[in-house]
Amino acid sequence: MQYLAEAQRYQTMEYRRCGNSGLKLPAVSLGLWHNFGHIDVLENARNILRLAFDSGITHFDLANNYGPPPGSAEENFGTIYKDDFKCYRDELIISTKAGWGMWDGPYGDWGSKKYLVASLDQSLKRMGLDYVDIFYHHRPDPDTPLEETMSALDLIVRQGKALYVGISSYQPAEAAKAFEILKQLGTPCLIHQPKYSMFDRWVENGLMDLLSEKGVGCIPFSPLSQGLLTNKYLNGIPEGSRASSHRGNGAIDEEQVSKEKIYRVRQLNQLAEERGQKLAQMALAWILKDPRVTSVLIGVSKPEQVTDSLQCLKNYHFTQEELTRIEKILA
Numbered sequence: 001m002q003y004l005a006e007a008q009r010y011q012t013m014e015y016r017r018c019g020n021s022g023l024k025l026p027a028v029s030l031g032l033w034h035n036f037g038h039i040d041v042l043e044n045a046r047n048i049l050r051l052a053f054d055s056g057i058t059h060f061d062l063a064n065n066y067g068p069p070p071g072s073a074e075e076n077f078g079t080i081y082k083d084d085f086k087c088y089r090d091e092l093i094i095s096t097k098a099g100w101g102m103w104d105g106p107y108g109d110w111g112s113k114k115y116l117v118a119s120l121d122q123s124l125k126r127m128g129l130d131y132v133d134i135f136y137h138h139r140p141d142p143d144t145p146l147e148e149t150m151s152a153l154d155l156i157v158r159q160g161k162a163l164y165v166g167i168s169s170y171q172p173a174e175a176a177k178a179f180e181i182l183k184q185l186g187t188p189c190l191i192h193q194p195k196y197s198m199f200d201r202w203v204e205n206g207l208m209d210l211l212s213e214k215g216v217g218c219i220p221f222s223p224l225s226q227g228l229l230t231n232k233y234l235n236g237i238p239e240g241s242r243a244s245s246h247r248g249n250g251a252i253d254e255e256q257v258s259k260e261k262i263y264r265v266r267q268l269n270q271l272a273e274e275r276g277q278k279l280a281q282m283a284l285a286w287i288l289k290d291p292r293v294t295s296v297l298i299g300v301s302k303p304e305q306v307t308d309s310l311q312c313l314k315n316y317h318f319t320q321e322e323l324t325r326i327e328k329i330l331a
């Protein structure tokens with residue numbers, strides 16, 4: 001049946017300004033890293049995307065290599081976009097990235113201009129788009145001059161193939177250099193996409209301060225530590241969960257669901273219950289409490305998880321006592 005977006009979709013979502021830019025992003029955005037590939041069920045992916053958009057999630061995040069197999073998340077997104085979202089194009093912020101290995105030979109990985117320009121052309125074809133809203137360099141490349149990678153981002157914007165550019169997983173010093181080069185080129189960096197969760201707090205050592213000082217937005221990925229920061233693994237590893245699925249491509253496996261992690265998860269779960277939240281909601285709220293965060297980038301395997309996680313917006317304020325307790329649990 002033809003999809004018609006929910007009329008009330010902008011009533012409950014919060015939209016935050018992305019750094020100093022003119023762009024606002026939903027406080028919760030949806031990533032298509034896992035559960036949208038050819039190994040997954042297309043109708044489930046469609047239902048997730050529809051529900052997300054109906055709930056005010058206007059930002060979908062992709063990358064050239066998402067799947068598996070690589071490229072298939074963009075292809076599936078393209079199919080669903082054509083059927084359901086084409087008429088809503090101007091209400092959507094669609095991002096993609098290049099920087100991890102995508103095709104054989106010396107031009108399908110890292111950060112050369114040759115790779116980034118060709119990769120975005122391929123992504124646009126797979127998704128059936130004329131342009132993406134945000135194009136990212138997916139990870140720093142120690143062997144390509146930063147000037148070349150940044151000038152590729154600048155070129156892509158000048159070609160009209162992306163409106164804005166971002167970087168992902170850059171440490172503060174290299175991010176600062178990238179921002180400076182992009183500024184000089186006249187294409188300011190819109191956003192940084194770092195990994196950030198209660199279990200991985202490297203961004204607190206300088207990156208968040210830098211982003212706020214430079215007016216660059218921040219969209220943390222894997223905020224639930226791929227599902228560890230939920231109540232899912234409290235009593236073992238359920239069938240069908242990410243840790244049980246052997247998906248590869250960076251997905252957590254059974255070994256990462258360690259006794260030490262679950263010990264902390266139990267205590268966090270207790271605190272979440274006392275706050276009247278589920279652990280997943282508290283873990284997302286804990287990230288959104290920082291006003292320097294533009295949007296938190298979630299992944300889901302089923303539509304219900306979208307609805308569930310969005311409840312984090314109901315309470316992302318923490319008392320000092322709660323914050324101290326969290327610090328103790330994570331120490």
Ligand SMILES: NC(=O)c1ccc[n+]([C@@H]2O[C@H](COP(=O)([O-])OP(=O)(O)OC[C@H]3O[C@@H](n4cnc5c(N)ncnc54)[C@H](OP(=O)(O)O)[C@@H]3O)[C@@H](O)[C@H]2O)c1
Pocket residue numbers: 030031032033034061062138168169193220221222223224225226227228230231232240241242243280297298299300301302304305306308309
């Ligand atoms: N820039 C980068 O290098 C990079 C790297 C990784 C990810 N990302 C981006 O970040 C996005 C999110 O990453 P992620 O998928 O790792 O995020 P995540 O939110 O940490 O983990 C998602 C997983 O958590 C579980 N989950 C989600 N909501 C839940 C809920 N309400 N209750 C219980 N379980 C829940 C699901 O696991 P089950 O599947 O077990 O149900 C889901 O697949 C990606 O899609 C991608 O766009 C970027």
